Amino acid sequence: MQSNLITPTPSAYTYPLLVKQLLLNSQSLYGDQEITYRGELRYSFHAFRQRVGRLASALTALGVRHGSTVAVMDWDSHRYLESYFGIPMMGATLFTVNVRLSAQQILYTLNDSEAEVVLVHADFVPLLEEIKGDLACVRHVVVLADGEPMPQTSLPVAGEYEVLLGQASPDFTFPDFDEHTKAATFYTTGTTGDPKGVSYSHRDIVLHTMATAMTLCSPRDGQRLHREDVYMPITPMFHVLAWGIPYIAVTLGLKIVLPGRYVPELLLKLHDTEKVTFSHCVPTILQMLLQASQGGMHDLSGWKVIIGGSALSPALCEAALECGIDVFAGYGMSETGPVVSLAQLPPRFKPANRQEEVWMRCSTGRPVPMSDFRIVDENLCDVPHDGKSQGEIVLRTPYLTQGYFKKPDASEALWQGGYLHTQDIAVMMPNGFVQIVDRIKDVIKTGGEWVSSIEVEGLIAEVPGVQESAVIGVRDAKWGERPMAFVVCKPGAKVKAGAIREHLLRYVESKRISKYAVPELDRITFVAEIPKTSVGKINKKVLRDRAV
């Protein structure tokens, strides 16, 4: 089927999709659009472009070449944004280090990625010191002193970021190369095994930018991005390229606010003074912002905020809506670009009641255009789109990870049958809205039924005095598995296991959950804390080990 291809005339330019095009042909370069770091420093897009050139010149002087990997350990700064462009644009690979991992895990990822140069904020120099003896490939360290004096260190420091940029030429000619060149990499940390390296090519990043931008921009008014928005990321820039939104912001020429280390009061202050209108974060950050804004000091109305990373709960959504925040969920994973669906309200949507609107905003949303987003059974056959039939979300989009770095088995498992397996179990409504009900491995198979651990956790959370809970399946000779709940009470509160059972049984009566979903009294355990992963998700692996 390779016939009927278009053959370019010899002189024709066959345009590769490269990250540089997003910056060099951004919509803002002719204007004086600005980028600010914590409101303390600000410069124009023109200056940004100059600094990206300087960064590439400085890294070239350090021996960085096409194919080199350059690691970054920083808070969300303008320097991080410069690395998002400068490093891939020179043909090197940007490695965004998850600074929340343990020193040993960071060591593993720096060695596995074969990083040659590390750009490191002074705050993380001690962490790097700890592992420096075992670093296999790192030749140079560039310190981001961030306005403070250079820290004392025995690392192989090539210089301070601003000093090196000051000495380097802004005139760097960014070359063309194959659009399948690796542009960025980072590591996803499951609950088992070593972190796995995920990579995106230039083509992936450009297509994710275009597809996500057209989806975000196209609603008539709510839950949308437009050229007059002021953008502030509140998802760490090491986390799946801050969901790819910084690339969109640069392409469309938005004002960009980089908040540095996340401090709720500073985030709110920046929101007010810089007139931020568009952000994205995980539910925990949103919760912190709402708490910090209590007392009515901040007017958050009109702030559009995408929530991802974990599920947006109806209660949190309600609280955000009360403050006037135009909050909605997005869905994706480290391996998926990440954005594959967004919970934007449908065109001409008139909710029957607030509950329906909240449900839609909290849902997994509707697939973005060009995403072949399916919900399938074990044979890769579509389940009915009836809002009830459960299946795994499997995907084909123009920008999915093509496999894990040096992990052929995990890569093949990810792509079994030619679809990317998300391991998320979901239902699809007739109107195309998707709702995730659980992770494949967290679904509790009991009495011949599938019970969503997340749904049971949500219902337990309704019991007065409960702060949080985690539900897992434990082996059972008779039923295959049975649910077991770990419950954290609010400070000072006393909750009884019987009260939880009674609460759940009411939902059995109303047929919302199956009777198999209710844990026995001796499988309701009160704990001081629920173990979490480095990105704040419940670590069910630890709980399962504990249950055994």
Add this chain to the structure above:
Amino acid sequence: MQSNLITPTPSAYTYPLLVKQLLLNSQSLYGDQEITYRGELRYSFHAFRQRVGRLASALTALGVRHGSTVAVMDWDSHRYLESYFGIPMMGATLFTVNVRLSAQQILYTLNDSEAEVVLVHADFVPLLEEIKGDLACVRHVVVLADGEPMPQTSLPVAGEYEVLLGQASPDFTFPDFDEHTKAATFYTTGTTGDPKGVSYSHRDIVLHTMATAMTLCSPRDGQRLHREDVYMPITPMFHVLAWGIPYIAVTLGLKIVLPGRYVPELLLKLHDTEKVTFSHCVPTILQMLLQASQGGMHDLSGWKVIIGGSALSPALCEAALECGIDVFAGYGMSETGPVVSLAQLPPRFKPANRQEEVWMRCSTGRPVPMSDFRIVDENLCDVPHDGKSQGEIVLRTPYLTQGYFKKPDASEALWQGGYLHTQDIAVMMPNGFVQIVDRIKDVIKTGGEWVSSIEVEGLIAEVPGVQESAVIGVRDAKWGERPMAFVVCKPGAKVKAGAIREHLLRYVESKRISKYAVPELDRITFVAEIPKTSVGKINKKVLRDRAV
């Protein structure tokens, strides 16, 4: 520089950019979005998708295969829209025939394109009859009877479109293939030589859709497209794929109104009854619509209309704004996708006066993101972006024609130096707005200066009694070239050559034009009509021949 490429794991799906993705993963398939033909027939996107399957099945039964070319001769109909998808999606090439060409030119293009099957509206059957003896490759003709009885014809008719679709299966599995496969072709008619075949690959169409959609959707309010818009094309669907906008409308799931043959009263009626909010057309059509709406029967306010094909004049822009039409220019050519710039008002734009706003709306606009849009001198060096320095617009975008079909010399000339040469002379303002001043071959080189024929035409049009004019350069021993004006007076009006000269000389005084721009009295000729090309542009070739 082919190192550091991402290698997909064997099971990974490497997603080709194909037209089918725009339809199969459109944002509207879950809803009940509708498509209507003249308000007389309407069906859902779901039904549209079924009919696209039926079309592919029917064409397969006629022997159409991957690589076949299928020609379409129709007014703007839902059937045309079906062919926009069904034909490329099956791996065949859609050939959109310019039905305004002469029979001999149509014959040339049908033979040159090697079209095997022609879908032809009954209105164009006589035209096809005229040339049937010389058709080299056409095996089958499918008649689009459009609700009327089948016309009598001796053409090799395989059947009537609706009958064939009714007999064919909607279940057609659209295969994957290389994204560089030729999806669509059509012919561009210069003023010299045979029409030249322009082609776009699936990748070109998808990237044009994405880049143009994100540009059109991203403004805060004015001059934008959103998901609640109702779209009606008023640029013929044979004309550069109706500027690619139907692909955007399907991808975003807009309601689509196909108006059939353009009749101003019907277009206005459809605007009213179907609540059309987004269209695009050439200036002549806009003029016709404004004339037909006189008397205040139609409320055109809020109608967003892109103007392309030729320049939007300030007077026409003003008249449209008076009616509340949110009118703005777009720029592109048959060879460029077509959209490469749009005259959307910049973010936070506050015009100093109406004139400034009109100027911006009428300008060539600002390049869409990812377009490497340059204005260069003869050595391919950028001219200053000062609003004065003239140069040729040359381009690199992800979706430009890679050459003309079977025309290697013209293809190389188009792509000389690795940039697509538009042959349009323009200036760029410091804020990135571009203004075309003339076509390269129409610029008058006189007295060592370049005079824009278009600018002089615009000034002559201001003289009371003048309806239209065309200015060309004619050889002159002393000055190289001198301007010559052909002027058409309004019915009943009398204009003197002296009045035109006096009017122009006033602009010499105010330094708007050079004294070399004013034609001598004997080079101002009054004519009954200005010769035009098939797409309505002034045919200066004919005028130059006449002048000699």
